Amino acid sequence: MSQNKRELAPTFSPADIESPLYEKWIAAGYFTADNTSGKEPYTIVIPPPNVTGSLHIGHALDHTLQDVLIRMKRMKGFETLWLPGMDHAGIATQNVVEKQLASEGKSRHDLGREEFVKKVWEWKAESGGAILGQMRRLGESVDWSREAFTMDANGIKAVPTIFKKLYEADLIYRAERIINWCTRCLTALSDIEVEHSDVEGEFVSVRYGEGDQQITVATTRPETMLGDGAVAVHPDDPRYKHMVGTQVLLPLANRMIPIIADELVDPDFGTGAVKVTGAHDPNDFEMATRHGIEMPIIMDEHGVMANSGTQFDGMDRFVARKAVVAELKAQGRVVSEKRPYLHSVGHCSRCDTTVEPRLSLQWFVRVAPLAKAAGDAVREGRVKIEPKELEPRYFDWVDNMHDWCISRQLWWGHQIPVWYGPNGEVLVLGPDEKAPTGYVQDPDVLDTWFSSALWPFSTLGWPEITADVKKFYPTSVLVTGYDILFFWVVRMMMMGIFAMDGVAPFPVIALHGLVRDRFGKKMSKSRGNTIDPLEFMDRYGADALRFALAQKANPGTDQALAEEWVGASRNFATKLWNATRFAIMNGANVEGELPAHDSLNAIDKWILSRLSETISEVDHLLESYEFARACDVIYHFAWDDLCDWYLELSKETFASGNSEGTKRVLGYVLDQLLKLMHPVMPFITEELWTSFTGGESLVISQWPVADAAHIDKKSEKLVTELQTIITEVRRFRNDQGIKTTQKVPGRFIAPTDIAQYAPAMAFVLKMESVDFTASASFEIGLVKVELDLTGTIDIGAERARLTKDLATAQKDLQTAQVKLSNEGFMAKAPENVVVEIKERLVTTSADIERISAQLAALPQS
RNA sequence: GGGUGCUUAGCUCAGUGGUAGAGCGCCUCGUUUACACCGAGGAUGUCGGGGGUUCGAAACCCUCAGCGCCCA
Known part of the structure; x- marks a missing residue:
């Protein structure tokens, strides 16, 4: 039992212990899940970070909380599986490799698709996945033997399988719709890949028509007028009622276009008359479709004016905007101009290019029935959102979801499993099916989120019903930031419920907030207030970073973090280190049973009572995802009750020599406390506990259970008096x-x-x-x-x-x-x-x- | 514009009906054989404003103001 006992160094040095301990855990195979065990499963899948990414402070928080749960459950005797992996991150990764090529003066088109994709795989092997090593530093008890990638063998099978299943259920379709188009990435984007921000633009009112047939429309995008198919007014607007059904001259293009009436027009906005550019605006598309209005596409995929039949063809859209206004002015058609005019404009979330709404043939997921099921699962209580306050946000999203554009004009990703025949046949194939000769596969790839939506089961081997699927699906909880509730969580809910016969991928969604700077301001590179978790680990140790993050992690709320807070957590670790040294020095031990309760002094009874209360509270709080409060309870028990009072009050007992009971009690309390703290501070507790008890490892030790027989209000009252x-x-x-x-x-x-x-x-x-x-x-x-x-x-x-x-x-x-x-x-x-x-x-x-x-x-x- | 949250000590935040709390910071003292990455003691709040409900409100309701986030 005591062969592992060691002397503790006089000061705590995280760097000396962390890496060897992690190696020890890995070598012992503690983190590898056994799908044949009889233990109850407890599963968490890590939100897969981008293969291009490195560990940022948000990951550190997210992963710390998951590790706390996993380590606690492992100690409670569950068969725990914490599954790590990465996302292939379509656009992001393709951008990285394209940038690399550009520095060599090449584009992906110089290589061709096959070569380019090969290049991306090479990049992944060499430079991708930096985050995985950083996760080891944080001490994450993940099962590396099951490390997954959204484009690995499992992913390659799962994606076409579910695509086909959805297609056959009429939940995937191909159609010409207005989509968000990035003129730099040259691909369609889904709604969530577009970020709206206020931009200083212009608001120009332009007179259309001639003579007594005139109408003034206002727009922030004058260049699109070249693609106008109509002018629309509200049906009840008395100013324009008489003009509905007539035609008006479209300037510059010199075409006659109809004036239509549609409820969508807000008569109080601008002049109450709007131009209808069906191919370049989602609202206009709706109206144009309803009224059978023409929708000419007057820009190419790079955002350059094209096919308008005017002198503006060949100009970039922003150059054309100025040129169009200048020409209109020359013709005396500009009625008024507001500049600057603040309005919201969509930008590509990857490259910040202004998004161009564009009519285009794409693949879509019909989300209504899927979103309904995802919403019902929460409404009916089968899936709980913690904290409950965030439920309205979830419902707001699932109940108002637009169809999801899933095709991307990229090369890196899961190619759409659809083949087109020579006579217009459309064939959707599963993973093991082959297209007949003469058929050509759709060149587009799927949105990255399509494959990450399958993460909770594709990583377990689905569509095969593997032992892992049987044992570990559904997962036990999803821990993630509220910021990706819509990106990822909703999609996993939809796909999981659809693919797994109605069984949601997790019964609980535990949401945490974002890490902000010391003043509660959002971190960003431009502000220069970002925090690098690796630097903090270098300076204060992984345990200190983990504790600092967990101690401030209140459910669903953002937390501020400053270097001093991490330093304070390091101080706490040092305190624990020294308390343990003191205990060892004074002969504290874990040998044999605790002495009979009656034989103990009131101070010993008091600390046992407080310990018991602490264990109950911490256990309950962690089970409720109340990480901050759990850490707080631990902190005050360890520092105040144990160090400031119990150790001080026991000094005389140790000095007097009559201290057998106290030595054993102190040993017991320390043993339990180190176990209780291990999920949050795995390294230092392991080092202290193995030195102190000679045991093998806290990782596989038993989680403390509160002993009701130790609750002793009389002793608590007495010690309070002494205090x-x-x-x-x-x-x-x-x-x-x-x-x-x-x-x-x-x-x-x-x-x-x-x-x-x-x-x-x-x-x-x-x-x-x-x-x-x-x-x-x-x-x-x-x-x-x-x-x-x-x-x-x-x-x-x-x-x-x-x-x-x-x-x-x-x-x-x-x-x-x-x-x-x-x-x-x-x-x-x-x-x-x-x-x-x-x-x-x-x-x-x-x-x-x-x-x-x-x-x-x-x-x- | 729609939705949603926040406003409590210098800073960051807990606290959902019964004498206002924590961490950090601040002031004073201290080289106690666990620990100066420490110890002991101390100061600090009309809980955003106004109204209401209640025996009792930081907490519940209404309203105003300011800040934030999500969506359009």
Whole structure:
């Protein structure tokens, strides 16, 4: 049992212990899940980071919380699977490799598709996945044997399987629709890949028509007028009613276009008449479709004007915007201009290029039935969102979801499993099916989120019903930031429920917030306030970073983080280190059973009672995803109860030699505490625990269980009294200017239950038990303290202290009296509250009497 | 424009009906054989404004103001 026991270095140095411990855990295979075990499964899949990414502070938080849960459940005896992996990140990765090619003066087209994709795989092998090594530094107890990638063998099977299944259920279709087009990435984007931000643009009112057939329309994008198919007004707008059904001249293009009436037009906006450019605006597309209006596409895929039949063809869209306005001005058609005009414009989330709405033939997922099922799962309580406050956001999204454009004009990704025949045949093939000769596969790839939506089961081997699928699906909880609720979580819900016969991929969605800077401001490269978790781990250790993050992780809310907070967590780790050294030094041990409860002193009983309460609270809080509060409870138990009080009060016991019970109790408390802390601070607790107990590893140790027999309110009350007495004496000494280290003759005159602990208190208070004549004395409750200050005491300081105490007591008394003399209170307040206030009345009255007497006894100075 | 959240000590935040809390920071003292990455003591709040419900409100309701986020 004791072969592993080691001496602890005098100071805690994270860098020396972390890496060897992680290697030890891996070598022992602690993190590898066994799909044949009889243990109850507990599964979490890591939100797959981009293969291009490195560990940022948000990952550190997300992964810490997951590791806390996984480690706790492992200690509770579950068969835990924490599955790591990465996302192929279509656009992001393709951009990285294209940039690399560009530096060599090449484009992907120089290589051709096959060569380019090969290049991306090469890039992945060489430079991708930096984050995986960084996850090891954080101490993540993931099952590396199951490391997954969205484009690995499992992904390659799962994607066409579900595509075909959705297609056959009429939930995937191909259609010409307005999509978000990035003129730089040259691909369609889904709604969520577009970020809206306010931009200073212009708002130009232009007169269409000639003579008495004129109408003025306003637009922020004048260049698109070349593709106008109509002018629309509200059907009830009296200004334009007479013009509906007539035609008007479209300037520049010199075409006649109809004036139509549509409810979609807001008569109070601008002039109440709008241009209808069906091919370049989603609202206009709707109207144009409804009214059978023509929708000419007047830009090419690069955003250059084309096929408008005007002099503007060949101009970039932003150049054309100016040129069009200039020409309109020359013709006297600009009625008014507002510039700058602040309005919201969509940008590509990958490259920030202004998105161009564009009519285009794409593949879509018909989300309505899938989203309905995803919403119902939460509505019917089969899936819980923690915290519940975030449910409305979830519903807001799933209940108003647009069809999802899933085709991307990229090369890196899952190619769409659709083949087109020579005579227009469309063939959707599963993973093991082959297209007949002469058929050509759709060149597009699928949106990255399409494959990551399958993550909770594709990583387990689905569509094969593998042992892993049987054992570990559905997963146990999804832990992620609320910011990807819509990107990823909703999609996993839809796909999981659809693919797995209605079984949602997880019963709980535990959402956390974002990590912000010390002032609560969002981190961004442009602000220069980003935090690098790796630097913090270098400086303070992985445990300190983990604890700092977990300690501030309140459900669903953002947290601020500053370097000092991490430093403070490192200090806490050091505190624990030294407390353990102290315990070992004094012979604390875990040998044999705990001594009979009755044989223990009240201080030992008290710490056992507090430990038991702490275990209950921490366990309950962690099970409720209340990480911040759990850490807080641990922190205060360890630092306040254990270090500041129990160790101090036990020093006299250790010095006296009669300390067998205390040694065993301290050993027990430390053993349990280290276990309780292990999920949050795995490295230091492992190092301390193995040194202290000689055990193999905390990773596979048993999670503490609160012992109800240890709850001892009587001892808690007694120790609280001891604490009050000690604090009062300290205050007195402090007010009298007596240094902490200075020994002072003194004694307690106290009832037996307290007198029993006088030596312990005297030790803490540096009181000497010698014969003396008291020069100062005061009372705390039933206890009288006498001290010899060998000189006159500072009466002014003492009077000030007592006067302040008296004022506090009098205020408390008054509060209690007011309540008790209030008829309404007496009649309606619950019994226990009334009793409590009455007790307060008694104690504060006694305090006042005592303090007053002491004040009166002070010599007049 | 729609939705949603926040406003509590200098800073960052807990606290959902019964005497206002934590961490950090601040002030004073201190080289106590676990720990100065520490210890002891101390100061600090009309809980955003106004109104209401209640015996009792930081908490529940209404309203105003400011800030934030999501969506359009």
